[in-house]
Amino acid sequence: MIRLSALVLLAALLAAPGQAADAPLQGGVYADLMLGYDPATKTVTGYYDSGTGAPPVTFHCIFYLTGSLNGTTAKLRTYFPETPRDAIAGTLTVATPGQVTIAPAQEHGGCANVQHFADKGEPADFTLDTAHSWIAVRVVRSKKAYFHDAPETDAHRRAYLVQGDGVGVKAAAKGWLEIDYPNHGDKTVSGWMPESEFYPAGSPP
Secondary structure: OHHHHHHHHHHHHHOOOOOOOOOOOOOEEEOOEEEEEEOOOOEEEEEEEEEEOOOOOOEEEEEEEEEEEEOOEEEEEEEOOOOHHHOEEEEEEEEEOOEEEEEEOOOOOOHHHOOOOOOOOOOEEEEOOEEOOOOEEEEEOOOOEEOEOOOOOOOOOOOEEOOOOEEEEEEEEOOEEEEEEEEEOOEEEEEEEEHHHEOOOOOOO
């Protein structure tokens, strides 16, 4: 079983074009966590979005993160995308390119009922599920953000994302982002969107 898991992880890493095999951190989907890593700037960005419970009582844990990777550790700013001024400091620790631990100094609102992050006795560990060559992760700010086939085009597809959706960024060009939306059933939807459709990425601490 251990040998099989190692082979699955290796295959996922090799399946992500555009990132070096020896990159310290692999971008991609880690369960409810999305991570991007830009090797040129050593910047880590991510988005955690999860919930539990049945209506009318539900709990949600949502936060964006950004930091600069130094060796195997990054100092983080973690915050709800709409309120970066309320950032909580934290750390991201890389065990392997596809295994990380996220530890904010305190829990974000709602997170204690969904996933413990600030409990030292119960670390929030994440393992890579699907590798992607994402240089960043961003969060949709607009009520509706439509996919385009190419940058700088007025025509758009019928498919769109809504406020609060997280995406992985593959490339940027003149105010446009080439993105993946991996949470559409079993498919990843890809295309271009104006960068103005997203919350600002924020600066690492």
